[in-house]
Amino acid sequence: SPQDVVTAAQVPFLAKQSFPLCMQNMYSRLHADAHLKHWGRMQLGLFLKGIGLPLEEALKFWRAEFAPKTTGEKFDKEYAYNVRHNYAKEGKRTDYTPYSCLKIISTPVPKGDAFGCPYVTLSPAELAEQLQALRLPSETVRDAVAKSKGKHYQLACMAVFEGQHTCICDSGINHPNQYYDESRKVLLE
Ligand code: SF4
Known part of the structure; x- marks a missing residue:
């Protein structure tokens, strides 16, 4: 869009x-x-x-x-x-596109780095704590943690999207920018 x-x-x-x-x-x-x-x-x-x-x-x-x-x-x-x-104003002038979920999920995270997909990198306890801090419903937190444990990272992310926006996200989550665009659509509707 x-x-x-x-x-x-x-x-x-x-x-x-x-x-x-x-x-x-x-x-x-x-x-x-x-x-x-x-x-x-x-x-x-x-x-x-x-x-x-x-x-x-x-x-x-x-x-x-x-x-x-x-x-x-x-x-x-x-x-x-x-x-x-x-922004491709330097170097090879390639137009760099934002990373997809698959690329983020499959890229190894250097120790101590904030980089990566938290549904992959965080322990269940850390993830639960973060999601609780976002004041998500407790079913959402449980559901997302279970999905992350089961290695269904993008489904965990989708559960959080749905809990946060109180809606169904039919399209699934495949890109952080798609998450953002869907969110703006729901919130500005
Ligand atoms: Fe992980 Fe969600 Fe980010 Fe994709 S958008 S990399 S599933 S946190």
Whole structure:
């Protein structure tokens, strides 16, 4: 679907309302640490591009998130290139597309990284705790944890979508940007 333009200032509330858990977690880690390692920056950065955050807003967003620990000068020298790279303004000028669930699920997660699908990487107890913190109905939490344990990661994600939006998600979840688009559709209806 054609996307509306999203600004850096809108990211926090959009994250809360409509990001799938993988992107929520990377964003929380970024915000808490004022830093995010390479793969997380790439995955979250491409996702944000996919929801309609233009390059200038992306630079504003990342610079502000890094600001507690990184000066503007250092950001411009060490990180701005990566942000532009996601928008294909640097390097080979490939148009990088956001990662699908399958790609995220099948990519090994370096230890201590916020990268990856939480339905894969979190223990059942950690997952239950996170989902409870989102104030999801307890049936949803139980259902999602059971599906994650059974390695039905995308079904776990779909159960969370349904619990969060109080609706049925017929299409299933196959892409973090699709999760976001479906969420905006339901919430703006
Ligand atoms: Fe993200 Fe896909 Fe995992 Fe959901 S199933 S958390 S959208 S990678």
